[in-house]
Amino acid sequence: MAKSGILFVISGPSGAGKGTVRGKVMEREVGLAFSVSATTRVPRPGEIDGLHYHFITKEEFEKMIENGDFIEYVAKFQNYYGTPKAQVESLLADGKDVLLEIETIGANNVRRMFPDAVMIFITPSTFEELERRLLYRGTESEKLQKLRLRIAKKEYKSMRRYDYIAINDDLDQCVSLICSIIKAERAKRSRNKDIVEQFNQIK
Amino acid sequence: MAKSGILFVISGPSGAGKGTVRGKVMEREVGLAFSVSATTRVPRPGEIDGLHYHFITKEEFEKMIENGDFIEYVAKFQNYYGTPKAQVESLLADGKDVLLEIETIGANNVRRMFPDAVMIFITPSTFEELERRLLYRGTESEKLQKLRLRIAKKEYKSMRRYDYIAINDDLDQCVSLICSIIKAERAKRSRNKDIVEQFNQIK
Numbered sequence: 001m002a003k004s005g006i007l008f009v010i011s012g013p014s015g016a017g018k019g020t021v022r023g024k025v026m027e028r029e030v031g032l033a034f035s036v037s038a039t040t041r042v043p044r045p046g047e048i049d050g051l052h053y054h055f056i057t058k059e060e061f062e063k064m065i066e067n068g069d070f071i072e073y074v075a076k077f078q079n080y081y082g083t084p085k086a087q088v089e090s091l092l093a094d095g096k097d098v099l100l101e102i103e104t105i106g107a108n109n110v111r112r113m114f115p116d117a118v119m120i121f122i123t124p125s126t127f128e129e130l131e132r133r134l135l136y137r138g139t140e141s142e143k144l145q146k147l148r149l150r151i152a153k154k155e156y157k158s159m160r161r162y163d164y165i166a167i168n169d170d171l172d173q174c175v176s177l178i179c180s181i182i183k184a185e186r187a188k189r190s191r192n193k194d195i196v197e198q199f200n201q202i203k
Numbered sequence: 204m205a206k207s208g209i210l211f212v213i214s215g216p217s218g219a220g221k222g223t224v225r226g227k228v229m230e231r232e233v234g235l236a237f238s239v240s241a242t243t244r245v246p247r248p249g250e251i252d253g254l255h256y257h258f259i260t261k262e263e264f265e266k267m268i269e270n271g272d273f274i275e276y277v278a279k280f281q282n283y284y285g286t287p288k289a290q291v292e293s294l295l296a297d298g299k300d301v302l303l304e305i306e307t308i309g310a311n312n313v314r315r316m317f318p319d320a321v322m323i324f325i326t327p328s329t330f331e332e333l334e335r336r337l338l339y340r341g342t343e344s345e346k347l348q349k350l351r352l353r354i355a356k357k358e359y360k361s362m363r364r365y366d367y368i369a370i371n372d373d374l375d376q377c378v379s380l381i382c383s384i385i386k387a388e389r390a391k392r393s394r395n396k397d398i399v400e401q402f403n404q405i406k
Contacts, residue, residue: 121392123402125398126401127402127405153405153406156402156403156405157403159392159399159402159403160392160399160403162392163391163392164387164390164391164392165390165391165392165395165398165399166390167390167398176386177386177387177390179383180382180383180384180386180387180390181383181386181387181390183379183380183383183384183387184367184380184383184384184386184387184388185387187367187368187369187370187380187383187384188366188367188368189324189362189363189365189366189367189368192368195328195362195368195370196362196363196368198329199326199330199359199362200359200360200362202330202356202359203356
């Protein structure tokens with residue numbers, strides 16, 4: 001049986017920097033497959049269907065929601081964005097490792113769908129730092145900022161369900177830590193039964 | 204309560220390169236405490252007691268063996284060499300991470316004494332490569348070489364008790380993998396209860 005891939009999930013509150021971290025890890029780490037999100041929004045000039053996004057209609061998207069075809073999805077500015085489950089499953093079956101960036105609510109869902117997923121919680125080292133980042137974004141109303149902080153406090157309650165905690169005070173260090181976690185997980189004995197088997201067959 | 208350190212153990216058959224790997228990791232990785240071995244051999248010029256070795260008498264050493272004071276010990280060329288348990292315990296209690304290089308028989312012992320130890324099995328990717336390394340060492344008699352190979356086959360049977368398997372075909376890659384494992388283990392949620400606690404206390 002071919003070895004299946006590993007699903008890595010980055011999550012954490014708004015302001016933790018999970019999107020930036022994921023982008024940098026994808027650039028650096030060799031051998032991570034890219035999972036293409038589905039969306040109902042109109043393609044921007046130059047965007048290619050199946051490469052940047054799977055562009056589907058609102059009806060198609062809602063049908064997929066009904067069928068439980070998404071690992072997670074969000075509605076933003078009248079459009080849906082989601083991670084199709086089938087695509088991730090097929091990448092993993094091909095032995096490819098996948099890195100997803102997901103909201104904390106979706107992350108709990110991933111754990112149920114993929115019990116072997118490696119769950120990484122990203123956070124600055126203190127709540128004060130998160131507060132500072134959210135408040136100084138500047139592009140958001142005070143009301144929205146306060147809402148985000150209230151949500152963040154709740155999101156920290158789910159920390160205990162994660163396998164790793166990656167402190168993101170320094171972006172480079174955090175990216176390098178995630179890459180280390182990926183390499184270490186690949187070297188776990190439980191994920192290398194083929195090697196153990198091979199050596200145990202020596203007469 | 205202060206956070207206790209992590210005990211990392213490198214093991215594997217002769218010819219896997221565990222000694223070289225340990226040396227390179229100690230050079231590279233910041234924050235690993237050095238565990239000083241005890242020995243009954245005479246200090247060489249320049250060697251300092253407590254720094255290079257704890258130089259003790261044969262009687263003292265054998266008393267310590269009787270008391271179960273060693274994590275492991277070997278007898279080589281009429282002299283004893285051993286890793287004192289008390290020293291490792293005291294480093295870990297101080298929150299310092301320790302990296303030991305140990306024979307596979309001793310490694311099973313470590314697991315019993317330190318259930319939270321991170322056990323890493325080092326091996327070339329094939330048994331043929333191990334054979335090649337052992338046979339081409341050249342400094343050993345054919346009889347000793349064959350004995351080593353027979354022992355190595357047995358040592359692979361213990362692979363399933365390790366947490367990680369580190370392939371050592373390329374020294375730099377293997378050293379870098381061990382450093383990744385160290386960083387990843389430090390980031391495990393189960394080893395960072397203080398951080399989880401801190402965020403969960405936010406009102």
